[in-house]
Amino acid sequence: MIELLKNRQIVLSLIILGGLIFMAIFANVLAPYAYTEKDLQNRLQPPSSDHLFGTDNLGRDILTMVMYGARASLFVGFAVVSVSLAIGVALGVLAGYYGGWLDEIIMRLTDSFLAFPSMFLALAITAFLGQGMKNMMLALIAVEWTVFARVARGSTLDVKTKGYVRAARWIGASNTYVIVKHVLPNIISPVLIMASLGIGNVILAAAGLSFLGLGVQPSTPEWGAMLNAGRTYFTTAPWLMFFPGLFIMMTVLAFNYFGDGLRDALDQKMKNLELEGRF
Amino acid sequence: MLKAENLHCVYTSGLIKTVKKTAVCGVDLEIFPGETVAIVGESGCGKSTLAKMLVQQLAPTSGEVFFEGTKLTGMNWNNLGKFVGKIQLIPQNPDDVLDPRWTVERSVAEPFVVCGGLSREEISENVDALFAEVGLSAEHKPRYPHELSGGELQRVVIARALALKPELLVCDEATSMLDVSVQAFIVAVLKEIQTKRGLGLVFITHDLEAAKAVSDRVLVMYAGEIVEEGKDVFDRPLHPYTRALLDAVRYASLDVVLQEEDRALPDGFLGCPYFRLCRERTVACKEPQKLRDVSGRLVRCWKS
Ligand SMILES: Nc1ncnc2c1ncn2[C@@H]1O[C@H](COP(=O)(O)OP(=O)(O)OP(=O)(O)O)[C@@H](O)[C@H]1O
Ligand code: SF4
Ligand SMILES: [Mg+2]
Numbered sequence: 025m026i027e028l029l030k031n032r033q034i035v036l037s038l039i040i041l042g043g044l045i046f047m048a049i050f051a052n053v054l055a056p057y058a059y060t061e062k063d064l065q066n067r068l069q070p071p072s073s074d075h076l077f078g079t080d081n082l083g084r085d086i087l088t089m090v091m092y093g094a095r096a097s098l099f100v101g102f103a104v105v106s107v108s109l110a111i112g113v114a115l116g117v118l119a120g121y122y123g124g125w126l127d128e129i130i131m132r133l134t135d136s137f138l139a140f141p142s143m144f145l146a147l148a149i150t151a152f153l154g155q156g157m158k159n160m161m162l163a164l165i166a167v168e169w170t171v172f173a174r175v176a177r178g179s180t181l182d183v184k185t186k187g188y189v190r191a192a193r194w195i196g197a198s199n200t201y202v203i204v205k206h207v208l209p210n211i212i213s214p215v216l217i218m219a220s221l222g223i224g225n226v227i228l229a230a231a232g233l234s235f236l237g238l239g240v241q242p243s244t245p246e247w248g249a250m251l252n253a254g255r256t257y258f259t260t261a262p263w264l265m266f267f268p269g270l271f272i273m274m275t276v277l278a279f280n281y282f283g284d285g286l287r288d289a290l291d292q293k294m295k296n297l298e299l300e301g302r303f
Numbered sequence: 304m305l306k307a308e309n310l311h312c313v314y315t316s317g318l319i320k321t322v323k324k325t326a327v328c329g330v331d332l333e334i335f336p337g338e339t340v341a342i343v344g345e346s347g348c349g350k351s352t353l354a355k356m357l358v359q360q361l362a363p364t365s366g367e368v369f370f371e372g373t374k375l376t377g378m379n380w381n382n383l384g385k386f387v388g389k390i391q392l393i394p395q396n397p398d399d400v401l402d403p404r405w406t407v408e409r410s411v412a413e414p415f416v417v418c419g420g421l422s423r424e425e426i427s428e429n430v431d432a433l434f435a436e437v438g439l440s441a442e443h444k445p446r447y448p449h450e451l452s453g454g455e456l457q458r459v460v461i462a463r464a465l466a467l468k469p470e471l472l473v474c475d476e477a478t479s480m481l482d483v484s485v486q487a488f489i490v491a492v493l494k495e496i497q498t499k500r501g502l503g504l505v506f507i508t509h510d511l512e513a514a515k516a517v518s519d520r521v522l523v524m525y526a527g528e529i530v531e532e533g534k535d536v537f538d539r540p541l542h543p544y545t546r547a548l549l550d551a552v553r554y555a556s557l558d559v560v561l562q563e564e565d566r567a568l569p570d571g572f573l574g575c576p577y578f579r580l581c582r583e584r585t586v587a588c589k590e591p592q593k594l595r596d597v598s599g600r601l602v603r604c605w606k607s
Pocket of ligand 3: 352395475
């Protein structure tokens with residue numbers, strides 16, 4: 025753990041992410057205004073000392089909206105990735121560990137999800153289920169879990185051949201014991217790396233869906249929705265789009281940077297996976 | 304105690320063009336309680352394959368293994384559970400027998416934890432006793448496998464294998480990766496444990512000196528077959544291959560170290576597997592050779 029902090033990439037991204045998370049959690053304390061507060065006199069104001077990031081078409085403070093937006097985006101990112109991770113790792117480990125027909129079924133299922141471009145799949149699902157935050161998250165989970173299933177399966181196949189798995193079986197341990205005590209702890213690092221890269225991707229995809237009007241309602245403070253709402257004023261009041269865009273970029277980059285750092289820092293196993301072209 | 308009958312193992316590799324390789328071919332053997340049997344033979348002759356089949360880690364292509372009269376081969380996992388712990392293998396490569404994310408103490412305690420029925424104090428007492436038995440100190444306990452030397456690791460693996468009080472311990476080249484003094488130490492540790500606990504020991508090795516020193520009986524393998532078996536094999540070798548093996552050690556002669564192609568026999572050749580390299584071969588050697596009893600020694604060569 026401490027060794028991870030020797031990696032400059034990890035430290036830098038952790039600082040940025042820490043700041044973002046702090047901002048999201050304490051948005052109600054830190055934000056200069058309430059996000060519902062509309063000031064129709066001061067619509068579309070450029071950045072000033074009163075409104076550091078300017079105001080939008082309803083006179084709401086953009087800095088406030090961006091801060092609350094961090095809440096929505098990070099929540100979506102973490103929630104979607106946690107659920108996808110749980111589903112994907114469970115299925116991937118089962119497929120890899122037991123093999124045979126179970127593997128066949130699970131992998132065909134993942135393949136059929138992977139057969140569509142992910143954005144297309146998410147679009148189709150939200151279009152089908154209807155607009156809204158919950159449906160958007162379901163759509164993103166549908167896309168994201170396959171990543172974890174594949175990584176977990178690949179790593180499990182690797183761990184399964186190890187002597188300690190055989191040795192545990194030969195002292196009478198059950199399959200459940202072996203999976204919980206030996207397999208999961210040994211596949212956790214590639215999974216965590218995929219998770220941190222995944223959060224970035226999910227935040228970007230969520231913003232994309234909201235921008236297209238398929239995610240969060242345009243009036244709620246969410247970065248993608250803010251981009252959508254600001255699009256009409258792009259030429260006259262570019263700050264409406266600039267600040268949420270900047271934060272999306274920063275967040276996604278920080279998560280990817282963190283994931284890459286983890287990957288570099290963590291064990292040899294990743295190198296083997298890389299050789300097999302899984303990343 | 305452990306009895307194997309007519310064990311065969313054929314490996315199939317390759318997806319499109321499959322290649323078959325007979326690693327073990329018709330091995331019969333029996334191990335008695337408290338006995339040390341050494342299995343020697345050159346690299347690739349099928350020693351590890353045989354060991355894995357004996358402990359049921361590998362299903363034989365054909366043939367059977369019995370433990371105290373019960374047939375183990377073909378038994379499902381639930382029934383096999385009764386024999387768990389009684390037969391333990393110390394594999395050729397000890398590196399991955401221990402979970403890299405577990406301290407070695409936890410790995411040695413694992414058999415007790417899995418089998419249940421002991422309190423935490425009892426487990427830790429048992430673990431301490433095992434560490435002492437293989438000559439490791441408390442200082443090694445909290446370490447991870449990569450923080451131990453090869454010899455220490457090997458001893459941790461032995462300690463773990465001893466945890467469930469096995470009646471038979473199969474050591475696949477337990478010492479070949481170590482330097483001479485550590486080798487001698489581990490051999491001594493094993494021998495001491497054996498006399499103390501009276502367990503059967505199968506000692507697979509390249510090291511003829513070690514084999515001679517520890518064993519009550521020696522099996523010489525060549526190309527997946529047992530070619531000679533008996534008590535004083537090294538003092539009075541009867542099979543030409545055993546003699547060549549001993550010569551290779553005594554004189555480090557190079558002519559036994561031949562290319563794979565040179566020793567390959569024509570397809571469908573059923574005669575003596577050692578035919579190509581044997582200095583004493585005659586036309587009669589093209590006939591299949593059986594293990595013959597030559598005054599208490601089993602030899603697979605008509606000449607002896
Ligand atoms: N999984 C496998 N698939 C195909 N062939 C194999 C496999 N494992 C072993 N072999 C082949 O079977 C033969 C016997 O292998 P084995 O590991 O039993 O040899 P060994 O006597 O233990 O050798 P060493 O002394 O080098 O450990 C070898 O020719 C090897 O190439
Ligand atoms: S049978 Fe013939 S070839 Fe085989 S070992 Fe004996 S003498 Fe040599
Ligand atoms: Mg071997």
